[in-house]
Each structure stands twice: as structure tokens, then as C-alpha cells.
Amino acid sequence: MSAPRHPLHLAVALDGPHPAGQEPPGPDGARRYDADHYVRLARIAEHGTLDFVTLGDSFARPGPDALAVLARVAPATARIGLVPTVTTTHTEPFHVSTTVSTLDWVSVGRAGWQADVSTTEAEAALFGRRPAAPPAEVWREAGEVADVAARLWDSWEDDAEIRDRASGRFIDRDKLHYVDFTGTTFTVRGPSIVPRPPQGRPVIVVDATGADDGAADAVREVAAAHADVALVRAEDPQTAGAARDDLRARARAHGRDPDRLVVLASLPVELYAPGDAAGLADLIGDWHADGAADGFHLRPADPARDLGLLVDTAVPVLRERGLLRRAYPGATLREHLGLPRPANRYALAREAS
């Protein structure tokens, strides 16, 4: 078992009850999903110098589109990484790529996305385009979507925009590339309509726990092949550590440096008092010492209640123990995670030829 990253990484889920779902309707009888709730939570997380926040999504989930919410949060925050769930089963891979890329542009390099799938007949009926498919099948497709999204991000080289007055050319078209991707269920020609975003490639997150639905192997493969961050839900540090070892081995098998795959243990938390938060800091320290994970993705039962305690109480304890940084080391999510900005595959190929 290789030693986990130090200091550890910390992320938090913003999912949970929105006030619009709890409070009585306004004077006009309407319930509004205002953005302030999410802005408030993201700012608390940022105050704690957490790496990123996640916001889950599915087409059956009540509430607004998660990526739109975090785009709305972006200008109201400065450093925190923003990772919405974007599903790949009923969506267009091209749109997935451009929306995530745009989130990176509006947040100036703080975007990621958690790739997820839609497996139910109810979700399929919302689109009426294809029937529900087995989880392993849609997860393999999710891997293809993650692959093509990243190729589209690379389809503009960083210096493609030249604004050369002498030749009248705005771009050097030799630095724009067709991706010509053929997946099992779709094809994409490219190039992207969006120039390469600030991080080069926004961070790809996959929940690699692997549910008992026949897709566990497919999910792990997607994470090992494409993810920058893998989340593992586990009850104990041994299970988490075993998943981490498995993911690192698989990443190596894909020819990747396993240190470029950050594995976070994803834990539900419920904090009612400062004592709970101090206990959480102990647990995090113990798991990390056991080599269970490179960091933690905490899923508060009620972020509006739990997040403040987490940041005010658990974070200072972890800092005192030298487990958590005191300030952001850089401006982008990749910098928070200690991941380099990826070289452009097409630029490398062009320079090699």
C-alpha cells in the first residue's frame, strides 16, 4: 500500500434540503430555488480552504440543474472548486463537454464534473429516445463520454488563437483538431466550439464505490481510465484502502501514473455540536493514518447545519495536526489537488510528427 497524499484533501457535498423544499411558499404561493442558499454554503467551504464542493444531480432529482447552480456560484466565490454531477446516458456528449468547459471558463479554472449515469425506466421515459439499459452498459458509455469530453477540451491547442493581422487569421487552424470519436452508441466529429479551458481539462470525478448492480467492475474501470478524483463510499478504513489499492492498480494497468488519481473516502456526516466535529477530525486523522484515502469527501445530512460546524471546529483541529493546509496553494482546482495541468494530446502528437 502506497502512502496517501499529505496534507489530505477535503471536499464537501452541498446536496441536502434546499430551503425552498422546507419553508412555506412565498406570498404568491410559489416556491423559489434561489441561489443564495448554495452561495452561502460554498463560501463556508471556501472559508475552510476545502478543495471543492460537489452538487449531485439526476433528471429525477427535485431542484435546479446542478451545473447551472454552480455556474451561478462561481462569480460569488474565488477559490473553491466546483463539481456538479452531469449525467451521460440521455445527454449529448458534445453538450456535456461544452457546459463543463464553460464552467471552467466562468470560474477561471475551478471546474470539475462528477460523471454519472441514468439507469431507471422513469428517467428514460423523460427523454423517450432509448430504453433503460443495464448499469454496466451505461457506465461503459459514461467512460466513452468522459473520453470524448476530454478530447474535445484538447481539440483547441492553448495557443490556437493568434490574431495575426498580417495574414488576416484569427486562429491557426492547424492547432484545431477533429476528434472523430466513435463510441458504442454515438459519434462526435469536433472540434469543440469552446477554446481549451483554463485548466486544460476540468477535473473528472467518478464515484468508484461500485454498487452491487453488476456495474462495479465497469465503474472502477471508468474511474481508473478517466478520473482525476475517485470517490469511495466505505464503512471502514480497510474497505476504503482496498478500493484505493484496486483503483491505483487499475490506473497503472491503463498506463497512468497512479499518483494522478486522487482517491477520496466519501463519508456521510451528521454534526450537532462542536464535540461531533472534533470527533470527525479524529476519525479523518485515523483513516488517513491507516492509508485509507488521499482525502475525504464529506456528505453532510444537512449542509446548512453541518457545514459551519465542520469548518469552524473540525478544520482547525486538522490544521493544527498538520493534516490540512491553511491557505489555498493556487487558483485552480487542479492546483488544490496537486494535479498538473495536462499537456494537450494533439499538440504532443503534432510536435512528435
Added chain:
Amino acid sequence: MTTPRTAPQPGARKQIHLAAHFPGVNNTTVWADAPPAGAGPDAARHPALGSQIAFSSFTHLARTAERGLFDFFFLAEGLRLREHKGRIHDLDVVGRPESLTVLSALAAVTDRLGLAATVNATFNEPYELARRLASLDHLSEGRAAWNVVTSSDAFTGENFRRGGYLDRADRYTRAAEFVATARELWDSQAADGHPGPFDHAGTHFDIRGEFTLPRSPQGHPVVIQAGDSSEGREFAASTADVIFTRHSGLEAGQSFYADVKARLAAYGRKPDDLKIMPGVTFVLGDTAAEAQQQAAEIRRQQVSPQNALLALEQIWGVDLSAYDPEGPLPDIDPVPESELAQGRVKIADPKAVADRWRALSQAKGLSIRETVIETTGRQSFIGTPEAVAEEMDTFVQSEAADGFILVPHLTPGGLDPFVDRVVPLLQERGVFRTEYTGTTLRSHLGLPDPARPVGKGDRS
């Protein structure tokens, strides 16, 4: 400020609606300013000239529009980079973000400005898009708008699951069913968030389930339709809140206006229920002569020697790279049905256009580039701020338009002169708001709140 000159009683005059178009992916947007004599390469950049993709540019233009009390900010869309002679077109500004995501972010840096996204009805699905638009409407507290466009080309389809071709006739039926379906979804939840099922079985969409958002602040985001064809007009009359049209002369504008407004009654709608807003460009100067000179200079910048040849090739349909842009037009005839240019509107009768251009070139002794400059659309409004304000007002008071979608030629500073110099004059004339009176885009546009279907939202 001087007292208003010709304006009659304030309040008695029809109010102008204004929108700001982020500069486009085409040669209207100037990206290289003429270099000052003797200046180094870096000194040449105009202070109003910046990135077409950085979020700071979008923030600047949107805040300028809000400072000018505009109705809304407008983003166009392109889903495939244009090609010419089988290669990616490289002469114009290119590369832009995904509209709805940028607008969600702009909701954080503006308070009242409407936020309009162009989104293609061919390469999206109603459930997902209705959800994204309702999300923007919630997150912006009632400022979302959707400019519905359609596409039929297999070229763009190569980027999407559904692939290529959609029959031209099917484009509008799909778009109409798409908008109707989106409205069914927006109406399907009670205002208190109690979900109600929807079930739509139509020609293009067969979907059912539950929508996951309460009815949004505007009820329905504002629907914009861009297009001048008869089908487009009918579609707009049946379903749109705003029509984004081509700008033309006063009489042509009046004729279009009368035609579209007359179509509304058939759908049980009043003339005020659909706003007609042509897309316009403008050039301001301290004197009329200075404005004309500046306008001519901008057209020269828009038509570089390379762009002039490209404009010619789009008509001729063949490679003309051997021709000198400063020389005469080709005497060969255009090739019909050429596939030379992809991702652009096809020219219906290239031979007729070529003949017209050659006649013009011969009559005035113009080179290729001069001919293209001459035939490139002149800016819609050219003059002193006073003259531009008066001319715009005339268009609106004489029922050639309800307002304008302004297309600056510079990113992101191109709108500032208009807001600084023309808006105050429109206010003096009593034809433009001096403050926002409502919070939603519907309130800015004076549009009624959409009726809620009987049986929805009145759960008690």
C-alpha cells in the same frame, strides 16, 4: 443636458426596448484594429478590444447593458465551427462558451438584466432543456429567455447523437412541438412545488414523468424566435414573445411589422404580446461626417483582403485564391450547389449575386475588396448620438420596430459609447426607462404573465 427638442409629452410615446448582443462569430466583429503609425504590435490593440471567451468580457458587456437599463443580454450559438474549402474557417473571431452556463454565471453579477440564450431545438431534448431554462429562471429570479433556433444540416449533426438531416418542413414542426412541450413541463408543477405528472405523446416527442422544478418566477421563460421567413413569422406569431429580425429600411420594417402583428389575432393574441426587435449595428461620431468616416473605416476592418476573397468564394463556390483582392472580379460564373462553405446560410441564387457585383464593380471601377466593402451591409445607425436617438425613435414611433437588439463590433467595450451617449438622449425624449420598474424580463418587456392551465397550481 439640453431640453428635449422634438419629443412630445413623455409617457404619450411608445417605449423602446433595447437588448445587447454579445459580438458574434463572424466578420462583423472586428478583432484587429488598424495599427497607429509607427506603433509596435502590442500598441495596436484598441482599449475596447478584449477576449471573446474570458468571463470578464461577458461581465463587462452585461454590466454595461444593465447600466443602460437594457431589457436583456443576448447570446448566439454555433454547434459546429464553420468550414471553408474543407478546412476550418480561420479569418473571423471564433470560440465561444455554452450560453446557458455563462448566463447562469452572469445572474450573479447582474440584478435586473434579462438573460437570453440561443439554443437549438434540433440538437436538444425538451425535458433537459426545459429544466435548464427553468433553472436559469429560478437562479436569476425571473430573467431567463430562450431564443429558439432550428437546424437541419447534417454538417452540424456530426457532433450529435441524433446525427444529421431533419427535413426543412420538420424543423418548424419540431420546434413548435418542442416549445409547446417545454411549456407543458413548466406548467406541470404546482407553484407550491407539488409535483404533477406530464404525459406528452406527439409527432416528435413521446415523453412522460414528473418535472422536478416548481413553476419558475416568470411562469415561462421568455421565448424569442429569430427568423424572417413566412414559416418563421407564423411560428413567432403563434408562440414567441419576441421576434429577432433583420433590420431594413423604414418602409420594409413597417411592412414586416404590420404583417407579423396581423398574424397574432388568429392565435388569440394581442399586438403587444409579441415584440419585434431587429438586430442592428451602430456607429457614433461627434459630427455626421466623422461618424460616416468611422463607419467606412470599420467596414474596411471587417473586410480584410483575405475576407474579401472568402466572401467571393462563398458566392462563386470555387477556389479564387489566385485572384488579387485589389484587382478586378472574376469573369467566370459561379458553380451552383457548391459545398465550399459549411455552417453558413446558403446563397439562393449565386449567379444573380455575381452579376450584380460585377456590374457594381464595373460601374464604379471597384476592386474585389472594394466591391465587397461596398456590398457589405452598412451599419444600421450612423451619426451623432442625437441623430441616432432620433432615428431609432422614429423607427419605433412609426411602427417599424418595438426596439432593437444592438450588435457592437468590438468585444467587450463596443456597447459603452451607446450607453453613455445615446441612452440619455432616448430618456430625454421620454421613450426609454430611467429605472427598472420590475424585476423580471417579462416586466421589462411589458409582457403578460403566461396563463396557468386550469387545474394546475391551484391545489388547495
